[in-house]
């Protein structure tokens with residue numbers, strides 16, 4: 480039977496769910512508090528520069544294909560993809576770089592160059608990572624996290640040991656070269672926890688990285704959001720911006736209505752893609768499933784200090800994606816996870832989409848996106864932001880061998896306070912709750928409320944976890960649960 484369904488938020492998970500629910504004949508309305516769509520994947524344009532505000536690594540293209548195929552479409556019906564070569568470069572001490580090319584053969588050569596039998600060791604590592612990818616992405620992540628039994632299949636039982644070891648241990652065991660070890664530990668950072676807290680099974684992220692490659696949607700990552708909005712509207716979804724949900728109204732333990740910008744509107748079902756903790760604060764306390772203590776004990780993905788920067792010249796010695804791993808990873812990780820504080824010498828990431836996609840900056844200019852991962856919930860002031868901007872710019876100039884500070888013609892920062900203000904993010908987390916062993920699958924916050932009928936959740940704090948591909952999957956999973964009930 481057709482239902483009237485309200486979807487809170489317009490991030491990837493909300494839009495994905497809205498598409499599935501509308502396809503099934505429901506009347507679906509999306510409410511986004513901000514004046515633009517996409518949630519963490521919003522974009523802004525300034526003085527001829529285009530900046531994606533959040534995601535920039537388009538990984539796991541098969542997940543996007545699978546999403547659009549569910550509607551008889553292809554990604555290329557909405558946006559154009561380029562496979563980047565190199566996928567990215569990693570910058571080490573003294574500006575030494577390693578480029579990760581667009582094929583496994585190219586990457587094997589690099590590993591042989593850096594370590595004796597590097598290619599042989601990598602082949603073994605990647606063969607296992609590929610098997611894990613097939614198990615995880617083709618099957619496991621499409622389970623709704625309702626029961627532990629979902630995880631028990633002949634294939635996963637054979638892999639049990641890999642849930643109790645860690646990516647860090649495996650990499651340390653198999654490789655000697657410090658630079659290669661850092662590169663192999665990088666992909667699981669997308670899951671929000673340290674490699675030493677991430678089960679070995681998650682090495683499927685290494686296959687996503689080396690085996691499937693890094694892609695770029697022409698015009699920027701937000702083009703994917705634009706495509707999904709187009710798809711949603713073609714399916715009849717009504718999308719509202721500047722529409723803040725102030726309250727979820729519950730009667731007889733069942734959702735009845737939403738208060739939107741102060742006005743009440745009735746719905747049969749409410750689905751929230753806003754941060755889970757925030758959504759529960761929209762309920763009276765007796766209807767909340769998880770206490771403040773529960774959230775406080777969870778391992779959240781880092782927050783970020785971000786800078787969107789316009790340069791009035793082309794930059795040298797940088798690629799589209801660049802990881803600055805010239806300082807100690809473990810010291811920085813401790814400042815994020817163990818004793819949260821501002822890192823003394825942070826690792827950072829920078830992208831310059833105008834290197835491969837000239838339309839994203841004026842001719843002869845470069846757009847820069849700089850990201851420092853930091854602990855969620857730490858102090859955020861203009862002074863701190865500026866101190867860290869100067870810190871990384873000085874290092875950036877030295878490592879890439881050029882002066883850039885005087886070529887900055889635009890700069891905007893975004894940090895903990897903005898994540899809270901713009902997205903109602905718990906402690907200003909950038910990308911949800913980490914995928915540690917105890918925060919995986921059925922151990923994550925539930926898609927369906929245990930206390931209120933017809934109330935559902937989706938997004939990076941639910942299953943399967945942080946990142947854009949998981950957000951698409953989360954939207955599909957929750958729409959299936961809604962249809963079942």
Ligand SMILES: Cc1cc2nc3c(=O)[nH]c(=O)nc-3n(C[C@H](O)[C@H](O)[C@H](O)COP(=O)(O)OP(=O)(O)OC[C@H]3O[C@@H](n4cnc5c(N)ncnc54)[C@H](O)[C@@H]3O)c2cc1C
Pocket residue numbers: 487488489490491492493510511512513517518519520532533534535536537538722723724725752753754757783785850901902903909910911937938939940945946947948950
């Ligand atoms: C800086 C950064 C870099 C990232 N890089 C990558 C990357 O390279 N690759 C990758 O795959 N992933 C990346 N991620 C993660 C990825 O962007 C997220 O996991 C994903 O976009 C989350 O989607 P979502 O639907 O769960 O939530 P969100 O995008 O957060 O959507 C939630 C929406 O709910 C809205 N909302 C909140 N409260 C209310 C309310 N009361 N009323 C109405 N609306 C409300 C918010 O405004 C927001 O639009 C990155 C994230 C960040 C922040």
